[in-house]
Structures are given as structure tokens and as C-alpha cells.
Amino acid sequence: MKLYGYWRSSAAYRVRIALNYKGLSAEQYSVNLVNNGGEQHQQQYSALNAQELVPTLVTTDEDGQVFVLTQSLAIIEFLEETYPHNPLLPTRASDKAIVRAMALTIACEMHPLNNLKVLQYLVTDLELGDSAKTMWYHHWINQGFSALEQLLERHSGKFCFGDSISLADLFLVPQVYNAERFKVDMTLFPNIKRVNAQCLTEPAFIDAMPSNQLDAT
Amino acid sequence: MKLYGYWRSSAAYRVRIALNYKGLSAEQYSVNLVNNGGEQHQQQYSALNAQELVPTLVTTDEDGQVFVLTQSLAIIEFLEETYPHNPLLPTRASDKAIVRAMALTIACEMHPLNNLKVLQYLVTDLELGDSAKTMWYHHWINQGFSALEQLLERHSGKFCFGDSISLADLFLVPQVYNAERFKVDMTLFPNIKRVNAQCLTEPAFIDAMPSNQLDAT
Known part of the structure; x- marks a missing residue:
């Protein structure tokens, strides 16, 4: 997995905790939200995430295809369903x-x-x-x-x-x-x-x- | 179930569609967000929903206890899990x-x-x-x-x-x-x-x- 984030981004921080808590590793890529007018607006990144926001998680889907995920809560719900150990949601x-x-x-x-x-x-x-x-x-x-x-x-x-x-x-x-x-x-x-x-x-x-x-x- | 909403509220509108789509009925209570300085700020309603927002869904939990639910997405995910017919999420x-x-x-x-x-x-x-x-x-x-x-x-x-x-x-x-x-x-x-x-x-x-x-x- 690859996680595109930024140290100070709250939304990226949420996903980092989820990955750590479940013991999952992801290569971290920094998207500097401040320098150069914001690297999230550069074409290379906006092609990945049209909202030009961090985080973005790149992983593989059920068929082994590259799969690009945006929105921190959607990412965390995906991790929760795909890696159910150390659950982040109660049972009821x-x-x-x-x-x-x-x-x-x-x-x-x-x-x-x-x-x-x-x-x-x-x-x-x-x-x-x-x-x-x-x-x-x-x-x-x-x-x-x-x-x-x-x-x-x-x-x-x-x-x-x-x-x-x-x-x-x-x-x-x-x-x-x-x-x-x-x-x-x-x-x-x-x-x-x-x-x-x-x-x-x-x-x-x-x-x-x-x-x-x-x-x- | 009781749904507290307001006709023009986007968030209440989302929950109304979910209930309709699943064929679930709820008594509708109107909280007028505009009149009288906003009825959502009145003590009777804020006791139910501390955020003073609509919608609020009042239902019963797994033990039959009265259960107050806020935040439209949390409400809809709850309905999806509790009433899985006419699903609102794909399988994968x-x-x-x-x-x-x-x-x-x-x-x-x-x-x-x-x-x-x-x-x-x-x-x-x-x-x-x-x-x-x-x-x-x-x-x-x-x-x-x-x-x-x-x-x-x-x-x-x-x-x-x-x-x-x-x-x-x-x-x-x-x-x-x-x-x-x-x-x-x-x-x-x-x-x-x-x-x-x-x-x-x-x-x-x-x-x-x-x-x-x-x-x-």
C-alpha cells in the first residue's frame, strides 16, 4: 500500500493511526500542502485525487487491480472491512x-x-x-x-x-x-x-x- | 421510529430517502430551522441532539431500549446494517x-x-x-x-x-x-x-x- 499524506494534515493523521493500530504497513509519500503553492494541486497528484486533498491510499482491490482510495473515513472503513483484526468499530x-x-x-x-x-x-x-x-x-x-x-x-x-x-x-x-x-x-x-x-x-x-x-x- | 427533520435540510432529506428506499416508516417531526430563532436551539430539542442539528432518529437498540441517533451518515449506516434489504452499499x-x-x-x-x-x-x-x-x-x-x-x-x-x-x-x-x-x-x-x-x-x-x-x- 502507498499512503499519500502530509505530516500536519488531520485527515492523513487519522489514516496513519488506523494503519498502525492494525499493524499494516504502507509506503509514505509526502504531499507538501504549503510549499510551491501546494503540491496537492500539481497535475501528478490531482490525477490521483481529483479533490486535491490528502490522504490518498493506493492499494489493490479484490481482483488484484490497482485501486485508488480517497476520503479518510472511506479509507478507514475499507481497512476495517478488509483487515478486521484489531477492530475499530464495536460489534452492535x-x-x-x-x-x-x-x-x-x-x-x-x-x-x-x-x-x-x-x-x-x-x-x-x-x-x-x-x-x-x-x-x-x-x-x-x-x-x-x-x-x-x-x-x-x-x-x-x-x-x-x-x-x-x-x-x-x-x-x-x-x-x-x-x-x-x-x-x-x-x-x-x-x-x-x-x-x-x-x-x-x-x-x-x-x-x-x-x-x-x-x-x- | 421517529425522525426529527426539516423539509429543506439536506441532511434530513438523505435520511428520508433511505427510509423510503427500504420501505421503513417513521413518524416525522418538524424542527423549523428558521422560525423563532431556530427551533433546533430550543432546550427540548437540544436535549435530544446536543449539536442542535437535524436529523435525529429515535429508535430502539438491540435490547429494546430507546436509542437516539444523530449524524445522517451514521443513521443511514445503522439502517443499512439493521435492515439489509434493498441495500445501499455494494457487496465488495x-x-x-x-x-x-x-x-x-x-x-x-x-x-x-x-x-x-x-x-x-x-x-x-x-x-x-x-x-x-x-x-x-x-x-x-x-x-x-x-x-x-x-x-x-x-x-x-x-x-x-x-x-x-x-x-x-x-x-x-x-x-x-x-x-x-x-x-x-x-x-x-x-x-x-x-x-x-x-x-x-x-x-x-x-x-x-x-x-x-x-x-x-
Whole structure:
């Protein structure tokens, strides 16, 4: 398998944790989202991923054909189904739904509003200043984490859902990393803070950390 | 089952199609996202859904306990697993991954940037004018649909993925409805336009249309 990612990308970080947790290896290719106007926009990469986003996973399908996969959640669900050991979803459908709702709270309500392309658009195209950009960032992070904190209050144990690592943890940790970069006050979210700290004692998470990637600067 | 939704909500629309397609019935409760400052913010509803978003599905879990489900994709994956007839996902893991990637392109790259709460924030909090709001809307819709158009060019038949209705179609049709409201030029996306028109000949989609809901105004 080949994983195209970038050390600071939250979405690539999620997939790195999944691969580590399942003990799967992938050759890592760095797509620098910042240098040279963003390497994700270069023709060589956009031919692979028309959305010009990381991550992209290149693997083989059931017939042994080269198979290009995009969207971190779709990639992780594929890994979960194809390599069911060290499961990332609970067994019961109702429990899976809670775990997926936690992950989607981050994937659909938080990350899309504060990723690089959106922050760049606010500044470059809408000509917002730094303080408006920061207000925007904090608003959506605080709103999303407030809702997630309540889900964790109800369902968390050591991890987001009970005492086992799940999909939800793979989405939580990169989002907290991102929020800390932007100086969000995480003491407002004690369950999130606690679970994040617990995850970061696990080798699968530690090895996937941005600062531990070869392309980190 | 009880479905809390709103006629114009894209996310509720997705779940309505899923229920219809699987022949499942749910009592429909309207949460008016516009009137009275937004009924989703009222304590009665926020106790059910801390994110103050629609849809919410209330059903029972494997033990017969009342079970509250949020996030449209988590709800639909739950319905898919619990009621496997009229499947919304293909059989092969690699095909599922393509279908999910299509749905997530809409759920993670398009809808979060143009839903009501975000457009309201741009105008009210960031004090952007109507033309900047429209530019923002069109930018993300055109970018997302351009990527999706390429996926459909490769994988679509009558529907988004081959000749069977899938999860991807449930996400596509509400997004096109939304884009048309905001006067996006859909002739740029011939495969999306064609598949959308095909879906809208199917009773499951027709019955779920915003204009066919009891709370439509």
C-alpha cells in the first residue's frame, strides 16, 4: 500500500493511526500542502485525487487491480472491512452508530470549516483579517467540541466509546492536535482532554503524530 | 421510529430517502430551522441532539431500549446494517469505498461549508455582504461537484455507482437541490445532472423531496 499524506494534515493523521493500530504497513509519500503553492494541486497528484486533498491510499482491490482510495473515513472503513483484526468499530449496530456519530461530528462539523483550504480562502478571497479568521476557527471548534464532550460524558471510558480504541479516537486526536495549534482552551472539555491524553500513550497514536513524521519541519 | 427533520435540510432529506428506499416508516417531526430563532436551539430539542442539528432518529437498540441517533451518515449506516434489504452499499469492500468516498465528498467537503448555520455566521458574525456569501457558496459547490463529476464519469451508470441506487445517490440529490436553490450552473456537471434526474424518477426520492413534506412552506 502507498499512503499519500502530509505530516500536519488531520485527515492523513487519522489514516496513519488506523494503519498502525492494525499493524499494516504502507509506503509514505509526502504531499507538501504549503510549499510551491501546494503540491496537492500539481497535475501528478490531482490525477490521483481529483479533490486535491490528502490522504490518498493506493492499494489493490479484490481482483488484484490497482485501486485508488480517497476520503479518510472511506479509507478507514475499507481497512476495517478488509483487515478486521484489531477492530475499530464495536460489534452492535447501535454502538457502531454512536462511534460513527462521534467521528462524523468531527469530520462533518469541525474539520471542514477549519482546514487549510478554507482558512486560506477566508484570508485570500474574502480578505478577512487574522482576528476574524481566529474567531471563525474558535467558534466552530468550540461548538463541535461542546457537543462531542456531551457524547463522551455519556459513552466514554478510557477511550471515546468505552474502554476500547475505536474510529472515534482516530478522529478525536488529530482534531485536538489541530485545536491546540490554534490555542483553543481545552480545559473546557475535560473528557476530550482526558481521552486524548490516554490515546497519546498508545504506540499506534504516538507513531502517527505529526512531529514523528519524516516530512515534519 | 421517529425522525426529527426539516423539509429543506439536506441532511434530513438523505435520511428520508433511505427510509423510503427500504420501505421503513417513521413518524416525522418538524424542527423549523428558521422560525423563532431556530427551533433546533430550543432546550427540548437540544436535549435530544446536543449539536442542535437535524436529523435525529429515535429508535430502539438491540435490547429494546430507546436509542437516539444523530449524524445522517451514521443513521443511514445503522439502517443499512439493521435492515439489509434493498441495500445501499455494494457487496465488495473496494466498491463500498468508492460509494462512501462519493458520499463523503458531499458530506465533508460541500455541505458543511454551505449549510444554514455557516451562511448565517458569514453574514451575521463576519458581516459579509450578499455577494461575498454567494461567491463563497459557489466556490465550494463548484469545487466539490468538479471532483464528484470525475468520479461519476468513471463509475456511474444509471446511478452514481453503476446501475443500482446507493448511499452516494442519497447524498447527491439533496446537494443538487441545494445548489439549484443557489443558482449554481449544473450544466457544468453533466453526469451529476443526469444521475440526479434519474433518481428523481424513483418514488423513494420523489416522496422525500422537500416540496413534498408536510412542513414545506
